[in-house]
Amino acid sequence: MSGSGADRIGMKHGAGGRAMRELIERVFVGRFDPDPRATVGLDAMDDGAAIRLGDRWLVITTDSHVVHPIFFPGGDIGRLAICGTVNDLAMMGAPEVLGLTCAVIVEEGFPASDLERVQESMQAACREASACVLTGDTKVMGRREIDGLVLNTTGVALADRIVTDRGLRPGDAILVTGPIADHGLAILAARHGLSLEGDLVSDVAPLNGLVRAALAAGGDSIVAMKDPTRGGVASALHEMAAKSGVGVVVDERAVPLRAAARAAAELVGVDPLHVANEGKALVGVRAEAADRVLEAIRAHPLGKEAAIIGRASAERPGGVILDTGVGRRLLAEPIGELMPRIC
Amino acid sequence: MSGSGADRIGMKHGAGGRAMRELIERVFVGRFDPDPRATVGLDAMDDGAAIRLGDRWLVITTDSHVVHPIFFPGGDIGRLAICGTVNDLAMMGAPEVLGLTCAVIVEEGFPASDLERVQESMQAACREASACVLTGDTKVMGRREIDGLVLNTTGVALADRIVTDRGLRPGDAILVTGPIADHGLAILAARHGLSLEGDLVSDVAPLNGLVRAALAAGGDSIVAMKDPTRGGVASALHEMAAKSGVGVVVDERAVPLRAAARAAAELVGVDPLHVANEGKALVGVRAEAADRVLEAIRAHPLGKEAAIIGRASAERPGGVILDTGVGRRLLAEPIGELMPRIC
Numbered sequence: 001m002s003g004s005g006a007d008r009i010g011m012k013h014g015a016g017g018r019a020m021r022e023l024i025e026r027v028f029v030g031r032f033d034p035d036p037r038a039t040v041g042l043d044a045m046d047d048g049a050a051i052r053l054g055d056r057w058l059v060i061t062t063d064s065h066v067v068h069p070i071f072f073p074g075g076d077i078g079r080l081a082i083c084g085t086v087n088d089l090a091m092m093g094a095p096e097v098l099g100l101t102c103a104v105i106v107e108e109g110f111p112a113s114d115l116e117r118v119q120e121s122m123q124a125a126c127r128e129a130s131a132c133v134l135t136g137d138t139k140v141m142g143r144r145e146i147d148g149l150v151l152n153t154t155g156v157a158l159a160d161r162i163v164t165d166r167g168l169r170p171g172d173a174i175l176v177t178g179p180i181a182d183h184g185l186a187i188l189a190a191r192h193g194l195s196l197e198g199d200l201v202s203d204v205a206p207l208n209g210l211v212r213a214a215l216a217a218g219g220d221s222i223v224a225m226k227d228p229t230r231g232g233v234a235s236a237l238h239e240m241a242a243k244s245g246v247g248v249v250v251d252e253r254a255v256p257l258r259a260a261a262r263a264a265a266e267l268v269g270v271d272p273l274h275v276a277n278e279g280k281a282l283v284g285v286r287a288e289a290a291d292r293v294l295e296a297i298r299a300h301p302l303g304k305e306a307a308i309i310g311r312a313s314a315e316r317p318g319g320v321i322l323d324t325g326v327g328r329r330l331l332a333e334p335i336g337e338l339m340p341r342i343c
Numbered sequence: 344m345s346g347s348g349a350d351r352i353g354m355k356h357g358a359g360g361r362a363m364r365e366l367i368e369r370v371f372v373g374r375f376d377p378d379p380r381a382t383v384g385l386d387a388m389d390d391g392a393a394i395r396l397g398d399r400w401l402v403i404t405t406d407s408h409v410v411h412p413i414f415f416p417g418g419d420i421g422r423l424a425i426c427g428t429v430n431d432l433a434m435m436g437a438p439e440v441l442g443l444t445c446a447v448i449v450e451e452g453f454p455a456s457d458l459e460r461v462q463e464s465m466q467a468a469c470r471e472a473s474a475c476v477l478t479g480d481t482k483v484m485g486r487r488e489i490d491g492l493v494l495n496t497t498g499v500a501l502a503d504r505i506v507t508d509r510g511l512r513p514g515d516a517i518l519v520t521g522p523i524a525d526h527g528l529a530i531l532a533a534r535h536g537l538s539l540e541g542d543l544v545s546d547v548a549p550l551n552g553l554v555r556a557a558l559a560a561g562g563d564s565i566v567a568m569k570d571p572t573r574g575g576v577a578s579a580l581h582e583m584a585a586k587s588g589v590g591v592v593v594d595e596r597a598v599p600l601r602a603a604a605r606a607a608a609e610l611v612g613v614d615p616l617h618v619a620n621e622g623k624a625l626v627g628v629r630a631e632a633a634d635r636v637l638e639a640i641r642a643h644p645l646g647k648e649a650a651i652i653g654r655a656s657a658e659r660p661g662g663v664i665l666d667t668g669v670g671r672r673l674l675a676e677p678i679g680e681l682m683p684r685i686c
C-alpha cells in the first residue's frame with residue numbers, strides 16, 4: 001500500500017500475511033475508537049474480541065467466507081463458515097458456543113439446490129459443534145456482481161477465562177493438533193483439477209470439543225491458541241511470536257504431514273507450513289503440562305495425530321526458526337498471495 | 344421459487360418482500376435446528392435474536408450491506424452498515440450496544456482511499472450510536488468477482504426486556520418516527536442520475552438514542568417495533584400484522600413525506616410506502632400511552648416529524664388497509680424487486 005503508483009487493494013491484502021496485517025492496521029485498527037471495556041479489542045487483532053460480562057467474558061468473532069470452489073473435497077463453504085467461526089471462539093478459550101449468525105449473499109441465478117446443499121452442510125456442522133444459528137440475513141446481488149455465494153458467520157460465546165494468541169513465554173511447548181496443509185492443498189487441487197486428489201481432503205472441522213478436552217486437561221497451563229488458517233502455520237507462529245515477544249523454534253521433522261499433502265506440496269512447489277488449515281490448532285502450553293495436554297488432545301477423534309512441534313525461546317523475539325534436522329534457518333513470514341479465496 | 348422452470352435465485356429473493364420471506368423459510372428457517380434456549384430465534388424472522396443471559400437477554404443481529412452506489416447523498420455503505428445493525432438491536436428493545444463486528448469484502452483494485460473514507464464514516468456513526476467495533480475480518484476477491492465493497496456488521500446488546508415485531512393488539516397505535524422513503528429515493532436518484540436530487544438525501548441514522556427515549560417514556564406500553572428498510576413501510580406493516588394476528592389500518596394522509604420525496608416517487612412511479620428507509624422506526628404502542636410516546640420521540644432530534652399513522656384492528660388479521668381519505672383499499676405486500684441493492 002505504500003509509496004509508488006496506484007494505492008489500490010491487491011490480492012495480497014486478503015492473504016493472511018504481512019500485507020493484510022498492514023492494511024488492517026492502517027485502515028481499520030488504528031482508526032476506530034478502542035472500546036475501553038474490551039479485555040481483547042480490535043487492536044489485539046486476535047481471533048476475536050472479549051468483553052467482560054459479570055464474572056465471565058463474552059467472546060465474539062466474525063468471518064466472511066469467499067472460498068472457491070464452493071464445494072471441495074472434504075467440505076464446502078457452509079461447513080467452512082460454521083467451523084471457522086466455532087474455531088475462532090474456541091481459540092479464545094470459549095468452546096461453548098452461545099449462538100451463531102449466518103448472513104448469505106448470493107448471485108442472481110445461483111441454483112437453489114446448491115443453496116440447500118450448503119444449508120444442510122451448515123446444519124451438520126452445527127450439530128457437530130453443539131451450536132445453533134440464531135439469526136441471519138439474505139442479500140441478492142446481480143449476475144457478475146458477486147461470484148456465486150459468500151457467507152458471513154459471527155459467533156458469540158461465554159468464557160470463564162480468555163486464551164489469547166500472545167501468552168507464550170520462553171520454554172513453553174507448542175503443539176499442533178494434527179497433520180497440516182490438507183485444506184489449502186485440497187482447494188488447490190480441486191481448483192486446478194490436479195489428478196493427485198486421491199485422499200487429499202480438507203480438514204475442515206469444528207475444534208471446540210477438542211479444545212474443551214485440552215482446557216480440561218491443561219487449565220491455566222494453556223497460555224496461547226491460534227488456528228493456522230490463511231498463511232498457514234508459518235503465519236500463525238509469526239503472529240504468536242511477535243505478540244508474545246518470544247522466538248519460536250520449530251522442529252520440522254516433528255510437524256505432522258500426510259503423504260498426499262507432502263506430494264501435492266512438492267508438485268506445486270509450496271511449503272506446507274504456508275498452507276491454510278481449517279481444522280487444526282496451535283496450542284502453547286507451559287512445558288510441565290505439555291505431555292498431559294498432548295495426551296488429552298490425542299484422545300480426541302480430531303487430535304489423534306497431534307504432536308509437539310516446537311517451543312518458545314528467548315532467542316530472536318518475534319522470529320520463527322526452523323530446525324530442519326540438518327541445520328536451522330529463519331522461517332519467512334508470508335507476505336501475500338499464496339492462494340486467493342482459500343477460505 | 345415454486346413450480347415452473349429453473350429453480351434459481353432471482354433478484355426478488357433479496358428484495359425484502361414475500362419472495363424473500365418464502366426463500367428464507369424454505370432454505371433456512373425450517374431447516375436449522377431451533378435453539379431451545381432462544382426467546383427469539385431464527386424461526387421468528389425478527390430483526391435479530393434474543394437469548395436469556397442471567398436476568399437479562401443477549402440480543403444479536405447480523406446484516407450484510409451491498410448498497411450501490413457505495414457513496415450516496417446523505418451517507419455511504421459504512422454509515423449504513425453501522426446504523427443498520429444498531430437499529431436492528433434497538434428494534435428488539437436493546438438500544439445500549441455492547442459491541443459490533445465489521446467484516447469487509449473488497450474487490451482487487453478498489454481504491455484504498457475509498458476504504459479509508461468508508462471507515463471514517465463507520466467511525467462517525469459509531470460515535471453517534473455510542474458503539475464500538477470490537478473485531479473484524481478482511482477478505483479480498485478478484486476483479487469482477489465482487490462489485491467493489493461489501494460489508495457485514497453484527498451487533499450484540501443486553502436488554503432488560505425484549506420488544507418483538509409481533510406484539511400488536513387491536514386498538515394499539517402505530518407511530519412512524521419521521522418522513523418516509525428518503526433513503527430508497529436518494530439511492531434511486533443517485534443511481535440513475537436524476538436531476539431532482541436537490542434536498543433528497545438518505546435518512547440513514549442510528550436510532551438507538553431515539554428508541555431509548557421512547558422506551559423511557561412508554562415502558563411496557565411499547566409492544567412492537569420494526570424499522571421499515573427493504574420493502575418499506577408496507578412490507579414492515581404486513582409483517583407486523585401477520586405475526587401479531589391483527590389487521591393494520593393506515594391513514595395515508597398522516598404518513599409524513601417530504602416534498603422532494605413525493606416528487607421523486609411520482610416521477611419514477613413508485614409508492615413511497617414501498618420504498619426503503621434507514622433511519623425510521625415503526626412503533627406499536629398501547630393506545631393510552633401513544634401521545635406520551637409520540638411526545639418523547641418528537642423531543643429527540645431524529646423524531647421531530649414523528650406521527651401516529653395508524654392503528655391495529657381486529658378486522659382482516661394479517662392485512663394492511665390504507666385509508667386514503669376518500670376510501671379504503673388493501674395495501675399490497677411487496678413481492679419482489681422494487682430496487683436491488685438498496686442496502
